Amino acid sequence: MLDILLERFNYIPIIILMMTGLYVVFATGNLVKRLVGLSLFQTSVFLLYITLAKVFGGQPPIIADAHGDDHGAAAAGHGAAEAVLYSNPLPHVLILTAIVVGVATLAVGLALVVRIREAYGSIEDEALNAADYSRDTGAAG
Amino acid sequence: MWTPELALALALAIPALGGVMVALLGNRPNWREGATLVSGVLLALNIAYLVEIAPSQPTLILASIAPGLELAFKLEPLGALFAAVASGLWLVNSLYSIGYMRGNNEKNQTRFYVCFCIAIAGAMGVALSGNLLTMFVFYEVLTLSTYPLVTHKGDAAARRGGRIYLTILLGTSIGLLLPAIIATQFLAGSTNFVAGGLLALNDVTPMIAGILLVMFAFGIGKAALMPVHAWLPNAMVAPTPVSAFLHAVAVVKAGVFAMLKVGTYIFGPALIAATPTSQPLAWIAAGSIVLASLIALTKDNLKARLAYSTISQLSYVTLAVMLGSPLAMLGGALQIVMHAWAKITLFMSAGAIYTATKKTNISQMRGLGRHMPWLFGAYTVGALSIIGLPPLAGMWPKLFLMQGTFEAGQVVLATALIASSLLNIAYLLPLSARAYFEPPEEAKLKKPAPMLVILPPVITAAGVIILFFLIGPLRDYLLPVFEPVAIVETVL
Amino acid sequence: MDILAHLLPAGIAAHAPVLLVVIPLILAPIAALMPSGRIAWAISLLAAFLVAILALVLLGEVSQAGSVSYHLGGWAPPLGIEYRVDALNVPILLLVGFVGLLCTIYALPSVADEIEPGKQPMFYSAFLVCFTGLLGVTITGDAFNVFVFLEVSSLSTYALVAMGGGKDRRALTASYNYLILGTIGATFFVIGVGFLYMATGTLNMVDIARVLAEDGHSRVTEAAFAFIVVGLGLKAAMFPLHVWLPNAYAFAPNFVTAFLASTATKVAFYVLIRFLFSIFHPEVTFVAASFTWIFAVLGTVGMIVASAQAIFQTDPRRVLAYSSVAQVGYMMLGLGMGTKAGLSAGMLHLMNHAMMKGALFMALGAFALKFGVRSIASLNGLGRTMPVSASAFTISGLSLVGVPLTVGFTSKWYLILAALDRDWWWAVAALIASSLLALVYVGRMLMAIWMEEPPSHQGKAIAASTAPWAVVVPMSILALANVYFFFNADPLVHLANAAAEAVMGGR
Incomplete structure (x- = not known):
């Protein structure tokens, strides 16, 4: 059991972060804090992808000596042996996109919070509900 | 063309x-x-x-x-x-x-x-x-x-x-x-x-x-x-x-x-x-026929009485279907036609009375027959047809249906049909009697009923009489629908 | 069909898949820079028109070739991103394209009425981005690309919904809640895609399916499946993940509601079908189990409960929003049957529902344009004051109930036949019960429209009025489509069958 966990140690912080983020989203009544939780949740997923890319003993996926004419033959043999151990670059690229999406979400969310505060004068969930509720009854009465 | x-x-x-x-x-x-x-x-x-x-x-x-x-x-x-x-x-x-x-x-x-x-x-x-x-x-x-x-x-x-x-x-x-x-x-x-x-x-x-x-x-x-x-x-x-x-x-x-x-x-x-299930359904239909007639008796409002009469009369058709006998089904088909002419006559009469006098209850309609003889004549023809008296169209479906029930050996159902006809007399004819034979409340109607509400019921009442004599062609027309051979043998 | 394929010159037609996405994307910032809303509207209209044409071209190509694969930037899949059009997503593209076009026409008076002039160009720009996202989600053949486009469309949707805040501040909170749940949904989806990538080493949908078929399934793919279903379920407002939807639809600007109700959830639902049927295999044990025990059951519960909730709403837009949740339940049920007939019926209902809800929300928008409808009581007597819009509302409302002579009946009939094929009598009972509930909530609104006295001003009845042509034309087209496709059901049924055929093969 412990072996299994240790083998997958990288997932432990990810899961903790993910659950913390999700918990914050649902537990807090403060709209900004909720966005913080949401970002935490998203970031933990970025981490998940990044750790996927790690190959033990892998090199950065950069072909350094593509133009090395001098020691061509030797390097070619050397490179072929090591090529297997490149880290996977694709998840990094994906996450670059996902980060942009995350930032955009946060920006839209915060902009909404600003508008909500302008309209309601509060960013607490309960206060917002109370405001809408009393307005409704006011209109009805 | x-x-x-x-x-x-x-x-x-x-x-x-x-x-x-x-x-x-x-x-x-x-x-x-x-x-x-x-x-x-x-x-x-x-x-x-x-x-x-x-x-x-x-x-x-x-x-x-x-x-x-x-x-x-x-x-x-x-x-x-x-x-x-x-x-x-x-x-x-x-x-x-x-x-x-x-x-x-x-x-x-x-x-x-x-x-x-x-x-x-x-x-x-x-x-x-x-x-x-x-x-x-x-x-x-x-x-x-x-x-x-x-x-x-x-x-x-x-x-x-x-x-x-x-x-x-x-x-x-x-x-x-x-x-x-x-x-x-x-x-x-x-x-x-x-x-x-x-x-x-x-x-x-x-x-x-x-x-x-x-x-x-x-x-x-x-x-x-x-x-x-x-x-x-x-x-x-x-x-x-x-x-x-x-x-x-x-x-x-x-x-x-x-x-x-x-x-x-x-x-x-x-x-x-x-x-x-056809047998229980036939019983329900027969029950509807009798029960609705009884309820009709208790209604003083003319239209309500006619409404229950419709429930009763049209359950004849359902009953005919449930008997599963071609003869009864022919009766059901004829009932749709004949009842239509008679019932529309009754309803248009009720409406004409309302238009002329604003009266809706039977108890108020004493002596109206003197003011509107044609209208009540039409009403009476329609009522008699629903009861099933010759020479009015309503007789034929009841005849076929009755034969159908006997043919199917359903004597109790036949009794229900007879009871229904008697009840029809009891709830439809008193109005005619009251309108013709009791003295009117007013000497003269304030406003005579327009021709357009008197004429249509008279036309349909005439139709009821004409349809009685058209039974031959009608039956021949419908014969092929329900197993032709069986019907030709029993009816002719 | 041949004519469709040759609608455009070959050089352009070859790039149709990418143009479909790129045209609205490029026009979006241009629209934002325009000085007035009208010009931005014209640009949006141009984009929507071109997209509709391109969708037709793709339909022609797909019906000839079976599927169209476009390699973005010339990079071959599975490494490069592939845009893939086949019989399953071509109906969705057509749907988004044409409903988008009709909604854009409708936008002119509606947006002019509801959005302040200064913000209109930005509003149209956000709409075009949303449009891009929806088309991208539909057309892409790359699982991660789906996420990106899903978020492109969602982010702009949040902004669009929040634009209703000018009239009713509750639009802001509705949009915020939508953002939180939408983002959670998207993140769940991306986790699932990550797991799939972990298991298969590829992101190309066709490739994932191939690897999964060869290597079989493991705990990782099961987890991926669960995450993807929940994530997409949130986006598609599957019961019970629908809580964001009623408020978002009720408080968004009318144009946005009409557009979203007939496209956004449909697109998310399409992605779900794509994942369930062509990436995961419906005969794999856990997928089959999810069909029977999750989709069919939740779909059935959803269509009853949400319909019942709809009955108790006072705002007509909330009534229709809950009804949308119930309609998603119908589609879930069709999908949950796991048979070709069921999937085809679900697809048919998806297309039909887009037509009815589009017309219904447009008609509500037309009422709102003149009278500011916020409750069912304010629909009173509109049958006499606005007969054209009221008729369109009536036709599509009856279609929603599933009354014969409208498409609603056709798709329900197919759903029932599919259910009977599996001997699911309870599903038939639920379908009929839910239709009865629909009859009640639609009936309430129709009753108010036709049977009540019209609104009066100082004792005098308000004179009959007509909505602007830009409202009447698209609304009438959608409403009449509801009738037309009943009498000529073949084209849609053919599309739906082809879609089911494409993902389920000969089964």
Whole structure:
């Protein structure tokens, strides 16, 4: 059991972060804090992808000596042996996109919070509900 | 000139276009009523042609929705006859509506006439439908288009009546009729009306057919089989032409006609007789006949009394279907025709009395026969026909039905029919007696009834007498529908 | 069909898949820079028109070739991103394209009425971005690309919904809640895609399917499946993940509601079908179990409960919003049958529902334009004051109930037949019960429209009025489509069958 966990140690912080983020989203009544939780949740997923890319003993996926004419033959043999151990670059690229999406979400969310505060004068969930509720009854009465 | 397919399409198109014309001419009442009458005449002519060619059974497919599922029309004698009754009486009823609506200064007359046109289109659709789906579609068209008619007055009572009307009719049709149609499609692979019975031809077991029979019997809520009859008395809040329309022309008639058509072409008499549920259903129908007659006795309001009379009289048709005897079914088919003429006479008389005197209760109508002798003459003819006395049309269906019950060995049911006729006398004739033989309350009517509300009932009453003598051709016309050989032997 | 394929010159047609996405994307910032709303509207209209044409071209190509694969930037899949059009997503593209076009026409008076002039260009820009996202989600053949486009469309949707805040501040909170749940949904989806990538080493949908078929399934792919279903379920407002939807639809600007109701959830639902049927295999044990025990059951519960909730709403837009949740239930049920007939019926209902809801929300928008409808009581008598819009509302309302002579009946009929095929009698009962409930909530609104007295001003009835042509035309087209496709059901049924065929093969 412990072996299994240790083998997958990288997932432990990810899961903790993910659950913390999700918990914050649902537990807090403060709209900004909720966005913080949401970002935490998203970031933990970025981490998940990044750790996927790690190959033990892998090199950065950069072909350094593509133009090395001098020691061509030797390097070619050397490179072929090591090529297997490149880290996977694709998840990094994906996450670059996902980060942009995350930032955009946060920006839209915060902009909404600003508008909500302008309209309601509060960013607490309960206060917002109370405001809408009393307005409704006011209109009805 | 007219091809059969075109005539089938026109049977729907004429009233539909009539509705459009009426809506467009809403601001000019005379032209508007003209449009109604012109489409009435055209429709009647068209249907006369259809009646002529019905034995050739032309079909028209309007739309194909799914494999085995079409919107299709198929002309056959039963439907042609119903279409003829509905279109003929619509014309008479339109004349009467004009007199009634103007005489009573009703509001929203354009909506009224438009809905009438749509409703008659719906009735035509039911009459000419070639399969269950098409029948269902137009059955619902009929329900929805008559709702504004029922609630025409717009007050709280009208709305309540309308709500009950809609709830019961839509609830039963969607909750029972539609599942029954779906089951039929599933069992037989189609929903087409086939001579001899679709389910019988597909070897459906009597048990399953029995369950379906119950679903159809109560799903066709318009047939007003107790206990789904409650919508009918509640719909009495409507103006009288609408009541006449509901009872005699289209709605209840469409219900029992649908029942008859389902019995004839979906089950087939033999399969019905074989099902375990047809017997209990026949008892329920007989119960409806007697019970509704008894309730009718207790009603002082003339229209309410006539409403229960309709429930009673039209359960004859359901009873005929449930007997599974071709002879009884012929009686049922004739009952649709004969009852229509008699009942519309009664309703138009009730409306005419209301228009002239604003009286609705039988106890107030003492001596009115002296003021309106023609009207009460018509009423009496209609009443006698419903009772089933010769030489009036109402005699024939009762005769056939009675023979059918005896043939099926159902003596108790025959007794119920006799009891019903006696009850008919008890609840219909006292008004005639009171109107003719008791002294009037006022010496003179304040305002004589307009000609347009007196004439139509007199016309239909004459029709009732004429129809008595037309039984031969009518029977020959309907013979091929229900196993021809059996009937020829027993009747002749 | 041949004509469609040759609608455009071959050089352009070859790039149709990418143009479909790129055209609205490029026009979006241009629209934002325009000085007035009208010009921005014209640009949006141009984009929507071109997209609709391109969708038709793709339909032609797909019906000839079976599927169209476009390699973005010339990079071959599975490494490069592939845009893939086949019989499953071509109906969705057509749907988004044409509904988008009709909604854009409709936008002119509606947006002019509801959005302040200064913000209109930005509003149209956000709409075009949303449009891009929806098209991208539909057309892409790359699982991660789906996420990106999903978020492109969602982010702009949040902004669009929040634009309703000018009239009713509750739009802001609705949009915020939508953002939170939408983002959680998207993140769940991306986790699932990550797991799939972990298990298969590829992101190309066709490739994932191939690897999964070869290597079989493991715990990782099961977890991926669960995450993807929940994530997409949130986006598609599957019961019980629908809580964001009623408020978002009720408070967004009318144009946005009409557009979203007929496209956004449909697109998310399409992605779900894509994942369930062509990436995971419906015959794999856990997928099959999820069909019967999750989709069919939740779909059935959803269509009853949400319909019942709809009955108790007072705002007509909330009634229709809950009804949308119920309609998603119908589609879930069709999908949950796991048969070709069921999937085809679900697809058919998806397309039909887009037509009815589009017309319904447009008609509500038309009422709102003149009278500011916020409750069912304010629909009173509109049958006489606005007969055209009221008729369109009536036709599509009846279609929603599933009354014969409208497409609603056709798709329910197919659903019922599919259910009977599996001997699911309870599903038939639920379908009928839910239709009865629909009858009640639609009936309430129709009753108010036709049977009540019209609104009056100082004792006098308000004169009959007509909505602007830009409202009437698209609304009438959608409403009449509801009737037309009943009488000529073949084209849509053919599309739906082809879609089911494409993902389920000969089964």
